[in-house]
Amino acid sequence: MLEIYTLGEDVLRQKAEKVTQFDQELKELVDSMFKSMEASDGIGLAAPQVGVSKRLFVVDTRIPGQRYIFINPQIIGSSEEQGIYEEGCLSIPGMFAPILRPDEITVQAQNLEGKNFILSATGLLARVIQHENDHLNGVLFIDRMGEEDRKDLVAEYEKKGKKGK
Numbered sequence: 508m509l510e511i512y513t514l515g516e517d518v519l520r521q522k523a524e525k526v527t528q529f530d531q532e533l534k535e536l537v538d539s540m541f542k543s544m545e546a547s548d549g550i551g552l553a554a555p556q557v558g559v560s561k562r563l564f565v566v567d568t569r570i571p572g573q574r575y576i577f578i579n580p581q582i583i584g585s586s587e588e589q590g591i592y593e594e595g596c597l598s599i600p601g602m603f604a605p606i607l608r609p610d611e612i613t614v615q616a617q618n619l620e621g622k623n624f625i626l627s628a629t630g631l632l633a634r635v636i637q638h639e640n641d642h643l644n645g646v647l648f649i650d651r652m653g654e655e656d657r658k659d660l661v662a663e664y665e666k667k668g669k670k671g672k
């Protein structure tokens with residue numbers, strides 16, 4: 508099991524580095540990320556959340572056929588239509604807030620073998636991809652909130668004693 512880093516850890520605020528080695532070590536990292544995500548009852552997990560500054564995330568929405576690995580992803584399209592949905596994050600456990608995001612996206616990424624693919628997504632899958640992709644750029648879901656709401660949520664989180672290690 509990998510440790511999931513929480514709010515206050517520097518790696519969560521850094522832009523992750525491109526993955527260049529598609530090897531056994533990468534496959535083991537991905538496998539460990541899926542196991543850690545599932546053990547934490549999550550549906551998405553980005554490498555920076557486990558202390559690895561690499562452009563990689565895994566998603567399992569628990570909908571059959573929606574288990575994915577995204578390496579070096581880029582969102583190349585999004586709908587004008589947006590929706591609000593309550594989001595949470597394994598790196599800010601126990602905190603949730605309504606976040607506005609595009610309803611549909613198209614993402615280009617690589618798989619474990621380094622092959623490129625393009626995926627169009629809607630609904631929960633689109634939201635999770637956007638959330639996890641933000642992690643690769645040092646952005647947390649709380650950064651998409653208004654300043655006062657963000658301050659209130661962080662204060663509540665800190666009050667619960669869950670800040671950092």
